[in-house]
């Protein structure tokens with residue numbers, strides 16, 4: 399199957415949590431990491447999140463640096479990469495910041511089970527891709543994004559989407575910034591939630607880089623394909 403090059407960027411506490419038990423966003427990294435993330439966004443054709451992240455944090459997912467926006471425009475691209483939400487039931491609020499802030503394409507990936515009236519309303523603000531019956535079929539979605547010209551896709555969480563992408567073998571690399579705090583809580587989201595692997599299926603990784611950054615460490619991982627495990 400043809401799909402884009404896919405990488406995840408995430409920030410976690412020293413105990414692997416990506417937000418608190420109230421599922422509220424916390425500041426885990428500092429300005430240097432923030433600028434690095436902005437560069438990764440600006441270098442991508444699209445940035446994707448799950449509906450859980452939209453409902454919890456309402457991110458705009460825009461490129462923040464004026465210089466990076468200018469670079470994109472002068473190379474004939476939109477100011478922002480396409481912003482994508484994985485949203486089986488078309489629950490994306492019509493006043494989400496993704497719609498209100500910044501220019502560029504928005505894509506909502508829904509399933510066939512999404513209510514038609516909600517899909518019709520979202521159609522006014524975004525391109526709608528239908529993939530899967532009950533939940534979004536992420537493999538189909540990736541192939542459709544490739545058909546739409548997306549070659550480099552950045553995933554910005556959350557925990558359930560990260561699991562869906564990794565467990566379906568759809569991720570090539572990921573960055574995790576590990577910050578100097580402990581969040582705790584057995585229900586607080588971790589980097590990958592979902593069902594979890596059994597011992598025989600555990601996903602193996604190759605460490606590409608580790609760099610001390612501000613008060614934490616930035617790790618870059620390659621996800622090994624079955625044949626490389």
Ligand SMILES: NC(=O)c1ccc[n+]([C@@H]2O[C@H](COP(=O)([O-])OP(=O)(O)OC[C@H]3O[C@@H](n4cnc5c(N)ncnc54)[C@H](OP(=O)(O)O)[C@@H]3O)[C@@H](O)[C@H]2O)c1
Nearest residue numbers: 408409416417421448450451486534555556557558559562
């Ligand atoms: N620190 C960080 O780097 C970072 C980054 C992002 C988010 N976060 C945190 O992560 C939390 C949100 O994570 P979350 O796990 O609740 O939500 P999420 O991963 O953003 O979204 C998950 C939702 O996506 C939809 N989905 C549809 N098809 C799917 C599929 N095949 N596989 C997986 N998901 C699919 C499902 O909702 P439907 O069934 O309705 O489609 C699912 O509940 C928030 O607390 C946020 O603050 C942290």
